[in-house]
Amino acid sequence: MKYIALLALSLFINQATYAQLSNTELDSLEIRKIYDMSLLNGKSYKWLDHLSNEIGGRLSGSVDAQRAVDYTKKELESLGLDKVWLQPVMVPKWVRGAKEFSYVESAPGSTRNINITALGGSVSTPEGGTKAQVIEVQGIEDLAHYGEAQIKGKIVFFNRPMRADLINTFEAYGGCVDQRYAGAAEAAKYGAVGVLVRSMNLRLDDFPHTGSMGYGDTPVNKRIPAAAVSTNDAEYLSGLLKIVKTTEVYMKINSSQLEDVKSYNVIGEITGSEFPNEYIIVGGHLDSWDLGDGAHDDGAGVVQSMEVLRLLKEIGYKPKRSIRVVLFMNEENGLRGGNEYAAVAKKNGENHIFALESDSGGFTPRGFSFQTEKSKFQQFLAWKPLFEPYLIHSFTIDHGGADIGPLENGNIVLAGLRPDSQRYFDYHHASNDTFEFVNKRELELGAASMTSLIYLVDKYGLE
Structure with missing residues (x-):
């Protein structure tokens, strides 16, 4: 009985105290x-x-x-x-299908596997995969500089990184994500047979990062496969291309749109x-x-x-x-x-x-x-x-x-x-x-x- 009385008194005091508080309090x-x-x-x-x-x-x-x-x-x-x-x-x-596979070939029989993943919405490669020489560009605007003469029949490698000097990492992401979303559609206009895109990632690691991409009004029979490559492998491929300009990449993607x-x-x-x-x-x-x-x-x-x-x-x-x-x-x-x-x-x-x-x-x-x-x-x-x-x-x-x-x-x-x-x-x-x-x-x-x-x-x- 004494406990109940004390509890009631406490509630009364709390209510009285609350009544005296400002809205901010x-x-x-x-x-x-x-x-x-x-x-x-x-x-x-x-x-x-x-x-x-x-x-x-x-x-x-x-x-x-x-x-x-x-x-x-x-x-x-x-x-x-x-x-x-x-x-x-x-x-x-x-649907992604079976896990993707890719390798770099710098000379006949000299290969190294690289980590790729299909971009969301990508078409598949032909059944036997796609293999072609690689051309590195720093963004979509770079394509016009090289033109069809240098791009046709090749795999375009978009290698513009996220800017590390931007404190807001979403700003850094926004500054280069266009190459992931529209890179394949734009490269196809110059006759490319596929695209690799540097992963949207500020650190160097072996994880390829997927993401949405689109083909715009590109006819279905002109659409080319698109994949992200890990930042470590993007660095490796870029360095190799400076030494061996005839470097080829093989990529196999098994995706489908239902x-x-x-x-x-x-x-x-x-x-x-x-x-x-x-x-x-x-x-x-x-x-x-x-x-x-x-x-x-x-x-x-x-x-x-x-x-x-x-x-x-x-x-x-x-x-x-x-x-x-x-x-x-x-x-x-x-x-x-x-x-x-x-x-x-x-x-x-x-x-x-x-x-x-x-x-x-x-x-x-x-x-x-x-x-x-x-x-x-x-x-x-x-x-x-x-x-x-x-x-x-x-x-x-x-x-x-x-x-x-x-x-x-x-x-x-x-x-x-x-x-x-x-x-x-x-x-x-x-x-x-x-x-x-x-x-x-x-x-x-x-x-x-x-x-x-x-x-x-x-x-x-x-x-």
Whole structure:
């Protein structure tokens, strides 16, 4: 009886104390609860363990992609959300086939194997493979310099590296990824029989990094095979070509493009208590490339986004606005999920005010980027001091994210979680993008940071 009386007195004192606190002090306490819950009782790492180690790589249209849909839907249903559903979307089905094989031949009988992987969407080589002399170029713009006379019948080797002097590694990636995406289509115009592209990776290692590529309007019978080569082997090949200009490369790719298949975006919602027709979404993409298990890209973003809704429920917060988690399908080679979600939202007349995406890996969070006008950005800057105790310092006006991009309508604010990016491209689209390279604490800090931002946007709305 004495214990109950003391507990009642404690609650009365706490309520009285809370009533005297400013909004900033209250928000600081709520955000502390969010971080505590994520770090002490989080589920994101457990979910990622299952996605990575029990399911694995989740290439669009694959059996494992569907298994990931089923698993995440079941987990969202277990959270007691107001709604959980699947949104159908047709996605491309590209199949890698048997492992690729390649070697460099500097003289008859003098060969060395090199590490390559087909780019996503590449056609296969002829049954016996493709073998030809190699010409090295530093980018698409270099092709015109050499012209058809020097390129026809050869394999074009695109060897422009990511710039190591750029602190923002995504900027470095953006500066050379065009050779991966469009290199084959452009080289084919000059009569090339294949392309090798230096992997989008800042360090030297033996992992080739795949990624999406396209042929544009190139006729099917004129399309040439395209593969990424590891950075170590790119360095070797470049050095060899300086000595033996007649060096040849053999490459064997076994991929095929099949008919589109049905897949799904996975969506869960906590319906708003005051403004149910105003929507806030948080998400990542459920699909991944097939070389690793997609732990950083983008298993981390998927589980962090799921954790946002769980954490809000765990701390007893009742959102004013409807908050959705959207696990998008087919970001890697088509963006079909993001486009479909935006199209359905527009058709239904849904008012989306804010969207937050996590698609930069599960590393230590550093801040957020906001795709918005300067006047709206000031509201987010005012919240920055609430994040500084957690070492979240970077609030910038920049790109929000690929999957949420189609929602852009001039009114919505798009945002992206921005972790430390220095290690991201060591793993991006490669076979070492696996669960063991995701740090549990870093992942949970990211989930808490996202939840805290969603909490503030929901509580105050956007000006």
